[in-house]
Amino acid sequence: MSGPLVVVDALARSFAGVPAVREVSFTVGAGEIHALCGHNGAGKSTVVKMLSGQLAPDAGRIVLDGEQVDLRSRQVAQRLGVALVDQELSVVPALSVLENMSLGDIDAPLVTRRRAAVRRCRELLDDMGLDRLRPGQLVATLSMGERQLVEIAKALSQRARVVILDEPTATLSDVESRRVFAAVRRVAARGCAVIFVSHRLPEVLELCDTVTVLRDGRRVVTAPAADLTVDRLIVHMLGEAPHRLETSRRPDPDLTHALRIEQLRVPGRLADFTLTARAGRIYALAGQLGSGASDVLRAVAGLHPRATGRVELRDRAVPFRSPVGAARAGIAFVSNDRKGEGLFLDKPVAGNLVATRLDRLGRGGLVAAGRERRTARSLAELAGLPPDRLADPVLALSGGNQQKVFVGRSLGRPDVRALLLDEPTRGVDIGGRAAIHRLLRDAAEAGLVVVFASTELEELLELGDVILTMRDGRVVDTYPGGADGAVLMRDMTEGKDAA
């Protein structure tokens, strides 16, 4: 034994002058499973990106096995034995499990020796507890959990010394998570260093040897998992735990203008979900990736074809079988994927602001130019966008301004009665975030039903009048009038039954 396998020494990185990671140091030994914890924005993913070669540090060193390394690219990191398993899977659904194992492996022989490859694949699958999979099976036929396990198996097959797992269990069922844990333990036992990032605190304590907690880009503590409890971890992650003491009474909640959701189901994602959301209040769905929070919104917006249940807005049924029907019934949806499913990036700001109301800017199916200009200008003002940017393509705006365009698109429309937002401030800086929160508060006060889903504690506490915590497709608890940060965190990460 010659010291730790991985040494992270005073790593730092900022974005546009805002530090995301400040002088973070920790070490991971061979055979050790080391957890990185922290709530959203603490700097975990930035650290992971620097360790896996996707982002260059501004300062600090990374030492692998006693040798300082420069991880210029993901390929270089791979060659040095650093394997990353994250949500961006590298398994291709169109290929079989076997083919995926050697895909992109530069050391794989050009001519496949099928028999040997099948045997090796079989071993790796058995190692993961995937004994019911066949090597020849297409990845497209596997569940997300099984794909994740195949991804891990693949990372291992390519002779990794350091394995980084970034939220590997977020979308998995408990059974599948167990299999991942077992695999991770085997990997560590073989002498790899494992870095494990997860929001699920009980599993962190169960699985890992050591825990490093980050907060605001700084390392707060590194301690053996045995010395920690979920509560102490939460205290470390939150620092001064944000409380929401004032349960300020918002303007009279208006029942006649409510959004009623009854027994909404999405097979495999969401169990019976019921909520009556009143106009004038902001409802927050608190849940990590895979909790079902975002599925509620997508289903109501007509984007889950297999959703069933009943949705009413102002006592009229919302036909949520298609997005067109939902939109016509007065639902406006702001997706968490702003680029893929939100804005028209090459189109100017003005065109994006009026994109969903082109049918009401003139008569007889025409668009009146003057009215369009005026509408765009007044919306820009409403959303707090600089008027001189109206002609610029949205692509050229900052994340915050892009999101203002996305939200602003649904404001000031008498036909929109309910605003559903999935991660309303993803990729938005602090200033933009406050502005968007103000916009949503104004919208609620103007009589809209506002429901949003978020994984960010601060946002949930700041914005939610009523907070519903969710996990594994179910509501854990409902907190009318705000809640304590630690309580929310516990609901989201371990659920009620574990508490």
Added chain:
Amino acid sequence: MMSLLAAPPAAAARVRRARPGSLAVALTVLVVVLLPVAVTTERFLTLGNARAILASAALVGITAIGATLVMIAGSAVSMAASQTATVVAMVFLATLGQGLLGATLLALLTGVVLTAVQGLAVGYWEANPIVLTIAAGFAIGGGAIWFSGGTPVSAASDGFDVLNATPLGLPLAVYVLLVLAVLAEWILRRTTAGRQLYLVGENRAAARAAGLPVGRVTVVAWAFFGLCLAVTGVFLAAFNTSATTNLAGTLTLDAIAAVLVGGTAIAGGKGSALRTLGGAVLISVISDVLLLRGYSTGVQILVKGILVLAVVVLVHVRGRR
């Protein structure tokens, strides 16, 4: 960490600076190169030649105007244009006995229905437009032979002569081309459906999530394309006075070439009918210059291909991000 998703300032500035359009620059260069060659070409600068250029651009141009809408909507290209125009021509000629107006309306209806049905499958089912239109091409082409019995369909009366009129020395088709180009441009810029076409074409997932009527808008584009195809078919019929199964020849790809030279991106979301008109005329001008200078048909087609290739590369390299 949050600013990861935002465009860094440098990239934003680059995007803004690139806007003036390297395509416009390239076209200017092309014109500067072409102009001296053209004006020094004997007989290029004559009224007769100008007419010839416009006349040769007319039929392909009309189809290309319709194809522009389909391409802007993100449905790429149709491989069934020739067959549709041919069937329309046959319907027109066979029903001329009922009078010119009746025959024309029936012919237009045929074109619109045949093409709008394909639009339904593309818009609502998200069928792959290329595979679908290959199938439609076979069905329509096969059907045409079936109904015509494989023999040329000739005019049931000579009522079509008015379509071959040349007011002010220009074929009627040229006027129709100009009218359709202006109409298409107006639809694209001023109508709700036209504006939504650009949105659907640029980002179909976003248009869907926003609750825009993706299917309906797609059908509108295809129906207009059908109308343009039908107009082309009617003129082809009137000009040839009879229709065989390969009447429309290379219409399918010639139209796409004109749309591409007009700078419309195959991926959708960008483009203009007037630019397509420009593309069609440009192709005509270049072919004309080459013809007048004594180059063979082969060289003319070769140069057209290279022109299309150059514009396509330029448009996509510029539009990349």
Added chain:
Amino acid sequence: MRPALRQERIVPAAALLLVVVAFVLTPLGTGLPLTTFDVYNALQGFAQIGLLALAIGLTMIAGEFDLSVVGTYAVGGMIAVQAGQSSAVLGLLVAVAVGAAVGAVQGALIAWLRVPSVPVTLAAYIALLGLAYAISGGLSVTFTNRAATLWVDHTIAGVFSPRSLVTLAAFVLVAVVLGGTRLGAELRAIGGDRRASRVAGVRVERKLVLLFTTSGTLAALGGALLSFSFASANPDPGLRPLLIAAVAALLGGASLAGGRGTAAGLLAGALSVALLAQIVAVAYLPDYSTQLFYAALLAVVVAIDSPGLRRGLARLRARTRPVGA
């Protein structure tokens, strides 16, 4: 969604089975027994479109679409005839070399400039057509090497000819390369999920250049063999060969969405299309019925591959069976 694996095997198998059964049953309609000559003719038809179908099918597996193959087919035929008047082998080699070069240039544009393949290959098709016209003066060129013409079509074992055997050999070669090396998996990976392929470390750009070089080579070879057989080269074969090749590739289990398809499937698709044409000929069906058959078969493929249609069906199922799984 799971249909991928099944579809790439079921569609070609079903198509081939259907057509073979129909072929075997044609005597019931015509009253004339089938002869080995009918099989020979079907294989000649296969030779005519097989290499094009293979070329276009390979590009479809990788999520691209090479429209230029029919241009390369024409130019290849023209060059083979003009360069091969004294030595057919020389003509063939020159044609194939030109085809490879044409493909490589397009592949480079598509891979490194990231321009979509449809407009690039469409433009290349037009340019190649012009080239074929330019080198032939717009007329068919006669191939005077009678010996070569006779040789490429002479019957071997009753049903084969050197032309159909070369075509079959190309399929076998491609099948061996795709099945036996990592290239096959990489091709489907590129077509199935390009982002994930890059993350996994596949060198996508090089593979694309190789791919288009291959499709150009195959198309030129097909064109050359065809002109040898016809003893003349036609500068403009029209779009028809391209469309028929596309039908063969689609029936062969490839899809324009990419990521799907095998050499064996493509072979089945090409054989189906060739047999279908032969059935129509043997049964004295009108010519246009081939087109209607193609349309009907493609309609099935289109319907299977339409995401909107599938969503609609899922919605229907969810409504009729309200208790979710």
